[in-house]
Amino acid sequence: MSKRVLEILKSRFGADIYETHSQFGDDTAVVNPEKWLEIAKFLRDDPQCAMNMFVDLTAVDWLGRQTPRFEVVLHLHSFERNHRIRLKARIGDDDANGVEIDSLVSVWIGANWFERECFDMFGVHFKGHPDLRRILMYPEFVGYPLRKDYPADKIQPLVELRNVPDKLPPFGLDEGMPFGRQTHDYPRGEETN
Amino acid sequence: MTSGGAGTTIQVLEGSETGFATTKFDALLNWARKYSLFQYPFITACCAMEFMAMASPRFDMARFGAEAPRFSPRQSDLLWVVGTISQRQAPALKRIYEQMADPKYVFAFGTCASCGGFYDNYTTLAGIDKVIPVDVYVPGCPPRPEAVIDGLLLLQDKIARGDRTPAIVKPRRDPTVQAGNLVRLGKKSTAT
Numbered sequence: 001m002s003k004r005v006l007e008i009l010k011s012r013f014g015a016d017i018y019e020t021h022s023q024f025g026d027d028t029a030v031v032n033p034e035k036w037l038e039i040a041k042f043l044r045d046d047p048q049c050a051m052n053m054f055v056d057l058t059a060v061d062w063l064g065r066q067t068p069r070f071e072v073v074l075h076l077h078s079f080e081r082n083h084r085i086r087l088k089a090r091i092g093d094d095d096a097n098g099v100e101i102d103s104l105v106s107v108w109i110g111a112n113w114f115e116r117e118c119f120d121m122f123g124v125h126f127k128g129h130p131d132l133r134r135i136l137m138y139p140e141f142v143g144y145p146l147r148k149d150y151p152a153d154k155i156q157p158l159v160e161l162r163n164v165p166d167k168l169p170p171f172g173l174d175e176g177m178p179f180g181r182q183t184h185d186y187p188r189g190e191e192t193n
Numbered sequence: 194m195t196s197g198g199a200g201t202t203i204q205v206l207e208g209s210e211t212g213f214a215t216t217k218f219d220a221l222l223n224w225a226r227k228y229s230l231f232q233y234p235f236i237t238a239c240c241a242m243e244f245m246a247m248a249s250p251r252f253d254m255a256r257f258g259a260e261a262p263r264f265s266p267r268q269s270d271l272l273w274v275v276g277t278i279s280q281r282q283a284p285a286l287k288r289i290y291e292q293m294a295d296p297k298y299v300f301a302f303g304t305c306a307s308c309g310g311f312y313d314n315y316t317t318l319a320g321i322d323k324v325i326p327v328d329v330y331v332p333g334c335p336p337r338p339e340a341v342i343d344g345l346l347l348l349q350d351k352i353a354r355g356d357r358t359p360a361i362v363k364p365r366r367d368p369t370v371q372a373g374n375l376v377r378l379g380k381k382s383t384a385t
Contacts, residue, residue: 136316137281137316138280138281145314145315145316150315152314153313154315155280155315155319156280156315157280157283157318157323158280158281158283158284159283159284159287159324161323161324162322162323162324162325162326
């Protein structure tokens with residue numbers, strides 16, 4: 001349905017559209033991160049695209065599987081034309097240098113909190129964002145928890161934890177239900193709290 | 194006059210033929226305490242639905258003297274922690290606990306409050322007893338109102354006995370008995 005949008009993008013931006021695919025009605029374009037803001041503005045303003053609804057923005061960490069390591073994913077929808085598109089931009093190297101991309105707040109104001117969340121969880125820096133702070137985690141939190149190199153068992157408590165020697169039997173030091181940790185390897189923190 | 198629960202019976206007032214009744218002051222005080230639990234509900238997650246069921250007429254928490262929720266910790270003596278507590282909320286929870294006047298009791302409602310439940314990650318506190326002492330744990334996701342009533346009776350019993358050690362409401366069926374029927378997860382060797 002919205003394959004036409006991909007055609008328009010390809011004819012307008014040419015080599016800056018790295019690859020496209022359409023599967024199950026979802027149309028995806030991987031674009032040059034340098035042109036991220038320009039493409040977004042074009043998609044909103046072009047009368048044939050008319051992407052007037054910002055749906056979602058998030059990131060994926062492909063550590064060890066793909067370089068550039070991070071993929072910023074943007075979903076858009078047009079109420080006028082009733083079509084959708086997904087944009088991806090790949091940024092950052094394996095040591096998480098250069099994880100930055102243009103902010104889309106000037107294009108869709110709704111992008112504000114999504115970009116803050118993406119910054120909070122993945123440490124993607126959005127250039128030109130008006131207020132790039134953590135949104136879910138507390139300001140004292142160090143690191144970015146959804147990066148694949150964040151230790152799975154690392155917690156950063158705000159208050160000192162009680163050390164209770166006489167725990168009841170069902171609640172040991174390794175309490176909780178670490179189902180995933182039994183079957184998967186995971187990056188471990190230096191200290192296990 | 195007797196008060197009981199969980200199989201034990203404690204004699205609070207002893208009548209006599211002369212028209213006098215004798216008791217120990219502590220026993221009388223504890224008896225009064227256990228039937229006037231003013232609660233502070235610290236409700237954060239889906240267990241709140243079961244808490245509402247508990248408080249509503251079908252299960253009727255008011256039967257046990259735990260009727261009036263106080264929305265100030267300074268006026269309450271039972272803290273219900275209902276739901277998942279995140280690391281970010283832990284200082285607030287601790288502060289509320291510290292504001293309560295003695296004697297104060299804490300009720301961990303549901304698996305998340307008891308031990309973190311299946312949230313095993315950077316954001317969730319693995320059980321509120323990491324931050325504040327707990328009197329009664331009620332596991333369940335969410336616990337049945339019957340289990341919560343069991344926990345409330347257990348707490349009343351503990352108050353009557355002056356016992357502050359933590360207690361757990363036992364599941365109706367022991368999971369270890371049924372362990373053979375469960376799917377076994379292949380455990381990787383933890384030697385690294």
